[in-house]
Amino acid sequence: MEGGVQGVTLEAVGKRFGEAAAVDAVSLSVAPGEFVTLLGPSGCGKTTTLRMVAGLEQNDTGVIRIGERVVSDPAAGVFVAPERRQLGMVFQSYAIWPHMTVFDNVAYPLRVRRQPASAIRERVRAALELVEMAEYTDRPAPRLSGGQQQRVAIARAMVFEPQVLLLDEPLSNLDAKLRAQMGEEFRALQHRLRITCLYVTHDQEEAMALSDRVVVMQQGRTLQVGDPQSIYQRPASRAVAAFFGAPNLLQARAAGCEPQPGGRYRLVVRAEGWSGACLAAEPFAADEPVVMMVRPENLQLAADGVAGEDGTSRWRGEVVDSIFRGARRSVVVRVGALRLVADAPALRAAAVGEQVTLAATASDAWGLRP
Numbered sequence: 001m002e003g004g005v006q007g008v009t010l011e012a013v014g015k016r017f018g019e020a021a022a023v024d025a026v027s028l029s030v031a032p033g034e035f036v037t038l039l040g041p042s043g044c045g046k047t048t049t050l051r052m053v054a055g056l057e058q059n060d061t062g063v064i065r066i067g068e069r070v071v072s073d074p075a076a077g078v079f080v081a082p083e084r085r086q087l088g089m090v091f092q093s094y095a096i097w098p099h100m101t102v103f104d105n106v107a108y109p110l111r112v113r114r115q116p117a118s119a120i121r122e123r124v125r126a127a128l129e130l131v132e133m134a135e136y137t138d139r140p141a142p143r144l145s146g147g148q149q150q151r152v153a154i155a156r157a158m159v160f161e162p163q164v165l166l167l168d169e170p171l172s173n174l175d176a177k178l179r180a181q182m183g184e185e186f187r188a189l190q191h192r193l194r195i196t197c198l199y200v201t202h203d204q205e206e207a208m209a210l211s212d213r214v215v216v217m218q219q220g221r222t223l224q225v226g227d228p229q230s231i232y233q234r235p236a237s238r239a240v241a242a243f244f245g246a247p248n249l250l251q252a253r254a255a256g257c258e259p260q261p262g263g264r265y266r267l268v269v270r271a272e273g274w275s276g277a278c279l280a281a282e283p284f285a286a287d288e289p290v291v292m293m294v295r296p297e298n299l300q301l302a303a304d305g306v307a308g309e310d311g312t313s314r315w316r317g318e319v320v321d322s323i324f325r326g327a328r329r330s331v332v333v334r335v336g337a338l339r340l341v342a343d344a345p346a347l348r349a350a351a352v353g354e355q356v357t358l359a360a361t362a363s364d365a366w367g368l369r370p
Contacts, residue, residue: 005196006067006086006163007032008053013062015048022048024220025062030164032067033194035187037207040217040243046200047168049217053198054089054166055082066163088157092169094149096141102128103137106156113160127155130189147178154186164196171206183210204244208232216240233295234281238368241293248299248340250292251370254284267367268311273336276313276360280367291368296330298364299342301350302357313365315340315358319350333358 008030015023023045030036038046051057053064055071058079064072066087071080096105106127110120128134131151136144144152150170157165170186171179187210190197201207207214208228216223216231224236235241238249255275256268265280269290278292294313302314317335329349333340333356342358350356 005032005194006069007034007196008164008198009063009065010049010053011063011065013049013052013059013064015045015052015057015059021220023052023059026217026220026222027062028215028222028225030196030198032196035190035197035199035210035212036215037199037201037211037213038215038217039201039204039207041202044217045220046202046215046217050166050168050198050200053164054087055080055085086163087166088160088162088164089166090150090153090157090168090170092172094153094170094173096144096149096152098140098142100141101137102133102139102141102144102152105141105152106159109156109160123159124155127159130158130193131155146174147182150174150182154189158193158195162195164198165190167197167199169201170199172201172203179206180209186210216243218243234279234366235293235368236281238291238293238370241366241368245295246341248294248296249368250294250338252290252292254286254288254290254367256286257283259283265367266311266362269313269367274313274315276365277311277362278313278365278367279362282369284367289370291370293366293368294340294360294364296341296343298360299340300359301331301342301344302359311362313360313362317356317358319352319354319356322349322352331356 010026010028012025012027013023014025026049038049040046048057052059059072060074063070066085070078071085103124106124107120110123131154133151171182174182183206211228213225214228214231215225218239224231224240232244241247252269252271254267255270258266260266265283266277267280267284268277269292284290315335317333319331320334321332323330324346327346328343329346331342331344331349340358
């Protein structure tokens with residue numbers, strides 16, 4: 001399954017359905033062997049983008065390349081048919097044929113390419129071994145579990161050694177535990193083969209766990225492209241911040257701005273009843289509005305006199321709710337007109353009615369424009 005791996009390039013790719021722009025001038029470069037996820041809510045254009053790469057939809061504008069080969073360029077009259085793009089695709093429904101055995105499902109792409117029977121046997125065996133399904137070769141498809149069907153779909157997509165693997169919400173039909181397990185197995189397989197993957201999901205945790213880079217999409221456009229940790233901890237906008245989890249987004253104003261190593265800035269911020277500091281990707285002028293993002297896991301339940309770096313933000317308030325989430329509790333604290341949510345160990349969280357102090361250092365807070 002090695003060799004022939006290519007990257008994918010989209011240059012200002014667009015697609016309209018009637019008056020609506022499903023995809024609006026999306027540009028993206030996926031390196032050979034990279035795992036990139038298109039992430040966003042339903043209707044954001046991620047699946048349409050994937051289908052244009054596959055050739056199942058034709059882009060209206062822009063250029064799509066697989067490696068150095070142009071596979072779609074409407075302005076130049078170029079459109080390469082899906083079966084000639086050397087791509088494997090796994091769908092949300094798996095598309096496993098119920099009247100076929102596991103072997104026949106996986107062999108199908110080779111048979112339509114008129115491969116010799118001996119080559120089909122060898123390559124199907126290798127593909128099923130990759131996904132640990134070799135012992136199910138002769139099993140009828142209806143007797144497979146959801147996780148086994150997903151493995152067969154991946155084997156079928158890999159059997160003809162595609163240059164790129166496209167996956168459209170392939171884990172969404174599995175239960176939570178199996179989804180996590182299959183995600184880990186698939187990521188390990190992708191690491192081993194180093195095949196280029198373009199993946200679509202609406203699940204933020206899935207995207208962060210699997211991807212080298214994440215493309216956050218909204219209304220047909222890309223909001224931010226980056227590695228999962230950077231996007232989660234240092235979002236480029238309020239929209240990206242709010243898409244990942246439920247961060248505390250606090251209105252404040254800049255009271256000072258100092259450049260820091262690495263091209264960042266340290267902001268001193270003030271608001272009614274509190275002050276503090278945060279980092280930011282760009283400078284803010286004095287008295288300019290700032291949205292300070294603090295994720296619940298970065299808010300500490302602290303003693304009143306707790307030590308911290310200069311500019312540590314602190315809020316004193318009453319616990320008004322405590323939500324048990326297994327290993328942790330989400331503690332809701334009312335501070336005047338504010339309601340802050342902090343994560344705490346389940347057995348050491350403050351009780352409802354208790355007065356607490358929340359604290360966040362500047363490095364745990366991030367400044368955004370409104």
